[in-house]
Amino acid sequence: MGLWKDQTCEARDPSEASLWKSQPNGEKINTGPKPTIRRLSSATANFDDLHLGPSVVVPPKHMEEPSDAHETAAALELAKHQLSVVGNEGTSTPSTRPETTTTDNYAFAFDIDGVLIRGGRPIPEAIEAMRVLNGQNEYGLKVPYIFLTNGGGKTEQERCVQLSRQLELEISPAQFICGHTPMKEMAEKYKTVLVVGGEGEKCRDVAEGYGFKDVVTPGDIMKDNERTTPFRKLTDQESQHSRKRNFGEIEIEAIFVFADSRHWGDDQQIIIDLLTSKYGRLGTTSESYDEGPPIYFSHNDIIWSAEHEHTRLGMGALRTSLEAIYESITGKKLVSTVFGKPQLGTFQFATRLLQQWRKDTFGINKPPETVYFVGDTPESDIRGTNEYNESSLSENDWYSILVRTGVFREGTEPRFTPRATVDNVLDAVKHGMKREMGKATKKKAMAQSAVDGEAMIEEHPITEAALDGT
Numbered sequence: 174m175g176l177w178k179d180q181t182c183e184a185r186d187p188s189e190a191s192l193w194k195s196q197p198n199g200e201k202i203n204t205g206p207k208p209t210i211r212r213l214s215s216a217t218a219n220f221d222d223l224h225l226g227p228s229v230v231v232p233p234k235h236m237e238e239p240s241d242a243h244e245t246a247a248a249l250e251l252a253k254h255q256l257s258v259v260g261n262e263g264t265s266t267p268s269t270r271p272e273t274t275t276t277d278n279y280a281f282a283f284d285i286d287g288v289l290i291r292g293g294r295p296i297p298e299a300i301e302a303m304r305v306l307n308g309q310n311e312y313g314l315k316v317p318y319i320f321l322t323n324g325g326g327k328t329e330q331e332r333c334v335q336l337s338r339q340l341e342l343e344i345s346p347a348q349f350i351c352g353h354t355p356m357k358e359m360a361e362k363y364k365t366v367l368v369v370g371g372e373g374e375k376c377r378d379v380a381e382g383y384g385f386k387d388v389v390t391p392g393d394i395m396k397d398n399e400r401t402t403p404f405r406k407l408t409d410q411e412s413q414h415s416r417k418r419n420f421g422e423i424e425i426e427a428i429f430v431f432a433d434s435r436h437w438g439d440d441q442q443i444i445i446d447l448l449t450s451k452y453g454r455l456g457t458t459s460e461s462y463d464e465g466p467p468i469y470f471s472h473n474d475i476i477w478s479a480e481h482e483h484t485r486l487g488m489g490a491l492r493t494s495l496e497a498i499y500e501s502i503t504g505k506k507l508v509s510t511v512f513g514k515p516q517l518g519t520f521q522f523a524t525r526l527l528q529q530w531r532k533d534t535f536g537i538n539k540p541p542e543t544v545y546f547v548g549d550t551p552e553s554d555i556r557g558t559n560e561y562n563e564s565s566l567s568e569n570d571w572y573s574i575l576v577r578t579g580v581f582r583e584g585t586e587p588r589f590t591p592r593a594t595v596d597n598v599l600d601a602v603k604h605g606m607k608r609e610m611g612k613a614t615k616k617k618a619m620a621q622s623a624v625d626g627e628a629m630i631e632e633h634p635i636t637e638a639a640l641d642g643t
């Protein structure tokens with residue numbers, strides 16, 4: 174387990190130091206092997222207003238291209254598999270190839286918060302559900318799966334290490350899509366960008382890991398001009414981690430909200446300053462209000478399921494509020510681009526990831542007939558799955574399963590109807606596998622019936638001949 178994790182992390186980020194991260198309190202922690210439990214970001218957020226206005230657009234075409242991140246990780250997984258095969262050669266015990274027990278007919282995709290994790294802890298049935306998928310089931314089958322979360326704020330490999338520990342199994346970055354993962358494909362498009370959200374300066378690391386060349390954070394701007402935010406000054410530690418820049422000479426070409434803002438007021442002030450600027454130059458004001466940089470959000474979940482008994486505000490709420498502020502100042506609608514579920518481009522991205530994962534890890538070179546998507550939020554998980562399934566983009570049957578362990582509450586009517594509703598993720602896994610076994614049994618019976626039918630046709634002339642002969 175340690176081998177592949179280390180290999181993957183090293184390959185994804187050449188610096189081993191990527192596992193050692195400075196915390197807001199100045200401490201450095203190893204985000205690799207040392208157990209840490211943190212609350213995940215807004216992975217389970219629910220959103221109601223996706224279709225309220227023109228400000229949501231479908232993710233751009235470049236999302237259709239595979240990212241190097243999962244390719245690299247997938248290549249390492251393949252190498253790991255090959256090493257294990259080589260390691261078994263020459264021994265008296267024949268190696269068991271994974272594909273001999275892995276189904277190629279179907280796969281699972283999971284939302285994380287409210288499905289597998291809640292408040293930083295695994296939902297009780299989640300560990301058992303993963304064991305079932307990994308072969309501990311009555312059918313003796315392994316079922317491939319991926320994770321598709323709107324959350325973020327950490328690198329994919331850090332999230333995988335954390336989730337691996339929580340669910341007591343190995344998870345590769347090649348199985349994992351965060352809300353901001355598709356933003357990697359924007360790194361070539363812009364030179365200097367503002368990255369907002371997450372713990373401390375963490376999202377700067379994520380963006381730089383994606384290949385963004387010049388990443389600015391709100392802390393850098395507050396450090397350069399402390400009058401930017403009249404009601405909050407940087408702490409000494411925040412100031413230490415912020416970079417001194419001369420923003421009078423810098424044009425910020427795009428704004429990316431990578432993860433949930435920890436300081437809404439300050440972040441909104443800085444975002445509005447840029448949106449109303451001339452070409453992203455702080456200190457300027459556009460007269461036409463159409464010269465500011467574009468803004469991207471990694472998802473649009475208004476609420477999400479955290480430790481609190483009630484849902485909490487997510488990134489979609491920040492966006493909604495920014496739209497209102499922008500319009501009240503400029504009289505214009507704010508146009509933004511949103512990634513994450515339920516955007517169909519995100520499901521296309523997930524389809525490619527799943528295909529690559531199945532191919533490189535299990536040697537399966539055909540698309541699954543069915544993908545079971547398990548989520549807790551009707552507005553993002555169920556809506557996205559259903560709409561993707563009904564669109565011309567989907568080549569498989571995407572089957573939505575709603576669980577009762579997160580945002581959705583029993584007794585309410587989900588705005589988007591799932592194909593199945595179950596108590597928890599273990600029931601979801603069992604439901605999908607049982608359904609597949611039913612389909613397989615039916616298919617087998619039909620095939621047998623066809624064979625029997627053919628046999629009768631073959632037998633009939635013989636019988637006739639025999640009868641004619643008597």
Ligand SMILES: [Mg+2]
Nearest residue numbers: 216217286287
């Ligand atoms: Mg969720």
